[in-house]
Amino acid sequence: MSDGKLRVGQAGLGYWGRNLARNFDDLADLRWLCDASAEQRAEFAERYPEARVTGDFDEVLADPEIDAVVIATPVPTHHPLARAALEAGKHVFVEKPPAMRAAEMEELVALAEARGLVLMPGHLLLYHPAVQKLKELVDDGELGEVLVVYGNRQNLGKIRKDENALWSLGVHDLSVILYLIQEEIAEAAAHGRAFLNEGVEDVVFCYLRFASGKIAHMHLSWLDPHKMRRLTVVGRDKMAVFDDMELERKITVYDKAPEQPAGSYGEWRTRTGDEFSPTISNAEPLRLECEHFLRLVQEGWDGREMRDGLEVVRALELLTESLRG
Numbered sequence: 001m002s003d004g005k006l007r008v009g010q011a012g013l014g015y016w017g018r019n020l021a022r023n024f025d026d027l028a029d030l031r032w033l034c035d036a037s038a039e040q041r042a043e044f045a046e047r048y049p050e051a052r053v054t055g056d057f058d059e060v061l062a063d064p065e066i067d068a069v070v071i072a073t074p075v076p077t078h079h080p081l082a083r084a085a086l087e088a089g090k091h092v093f094v095e096k097p098p099a100m101r102a103a104e105m106e107e108l109v110a111l112a113e114a115r116g117l118v119l120m121p122g123h124l125l126l127y128h129p130a131v132q133k134l135k136e137l138v139d140d141g142e143l144g145e146v147l148v149v150y151g152n153r154q155n156l157g158k159i160r161k162d163e164n165a166l167w168s169l170g171v172h173d174l175s176v177i178l179y180l181i182q183e184e185i186a187e188a189a190a191h192g193r194a195f196l197n198e199g200v201e202d203v204v205f206c207y208l209r210f211a212s213g214k215i216a217h218m219h220l221s222w223l224d225p226h227k228m229r230r231l232t233v234v235g236r237d238k239m240a241v242f243d244d245m246e247l248e249r250k251i252t253v254y255d256k257a258p259e260q261p262a263g264s265y266g267e268w269r270t271r272t273g274d275e276f277s278p279t280i281s282n283a284e285p286l287r288l289e290c291e292h293f294l295r296l297v298q299e300g301w302d303g304r305e306m307r308d309g310l311e312v313v314r315a316l317e318l319l320t321e322s323l324r325g
């Protein structure tokens with residue numbers, strides 16, 4: 001480490017990589033920048049004159065002073081690049097999803113475990129203060145038993161060609177749903193259609209049933225008039241909504257539920273009480289995510305983040321089998 005800061009190299013300097021580079025430059029010693037495009041390399045060489053710039057990831061891995069690498073390249077490259085980095089003894093932060101098959105993710109997890117290295121998937125939403133609040137509401141029993149969780153992630157665009165709506169959009173909601181529910185998936189079903197590019201589903205509806213009977217749903221689409229980034233948690237006692245399109249009221253808790261009042265002879269009635277919006281920190285989730293990764297490298301970890309990442313890839317695989325089946 002230099003000045004107590006971890007020495008980091010980053011591969012992938014595109015749309016998302018520039019946000020990661022900005023944060024890792026602030027929080028760590030960003031020594032290497034790597035991109036396959038000469039144009040990106042030229043831009044970043046100017047922007048970060050103290051970093052070394054290359055088109056060859058192996059050059060980054062060959063530097064014995066590098067503690068950790070950040071991978072923000074296209075999804076199909078995540079697994080080979082992460083594997084090479086772990087084999088070179090580097091801690092790895094890799095954008096979501098780290099692999100496109102569960103077997104590949106299992107291989108990465110085994111490698112990180114065997115070498116005692118951190119492998120953290122970039123599930124950004126898990127570092128969103130609003131998701132942390134949802135988790136607190138669920139774990140503290142504030143909502144009562146959780147029955148249903150559903151996500152809406154819809155918009156018109158960005159129309160992708162190499163990832164369908166499940167892999168591109170669903171990975172976010174899945175990471176949160178699995179984090180909140182913490183149970184094994186008993187049933188997974190997905191339906192969708194590719195309308196614009198052959199083989200790339202633009203609209204996908206997913207259903208999950210968990211071991212205890214809780215259910216979840218995701219509506220994922222870039223063919224929609226509504227821009228929605230919303231997750232709803234229905235508990236037996238209260239209900240909560242995380243709406244990322246809201247500037248102020250990111251979370252709303254509804255004191256609403258069905259109930260069977262004494263003397264009602266088993267009849268269900270509904271109760272509607274107050275609504276409230278807890279204060280949510282406006283800290284940048286990406287900043288919190290980068291800080292979390294560096295803390296795991298410096299302080300050691302129990303592997304939870306990569307095991308959770310493996311569950312996300314397993315769920316994506318199950319849903320893909322159903323979608324294509």
Ligand SMILES: NC(=O)c1ccc[n+]([C@@H]2O[C@H](COP(=O)([O-])OP(=O)(O)OC[C@H]3O[C@@H](n4cnc5c(N)ncnc54)[C@H](O)[C@@H]3O)[C@@H](O)[C@H]2O)c1
Pocket residue numbers: 011012013014015016017034035036037040055057072073074075077095096097122123124
């Ligand atoms: N967490 C989030 O909210 C979020 C948001 C957007 C993108 N992402 C993820 O970030 C990753 C990158 O997405 P993007 O939108 O920035 O894509 P992008 O196409 O804008 O950038 C990818 C960059 O990687 C470079 N590249 C490709 N192969 C390479 C290789 N082998 N070695 C070095 N560089 C290589 C390309 O030249 C390009 O500059 C994806 O995994 C995506 O899923 C995450």
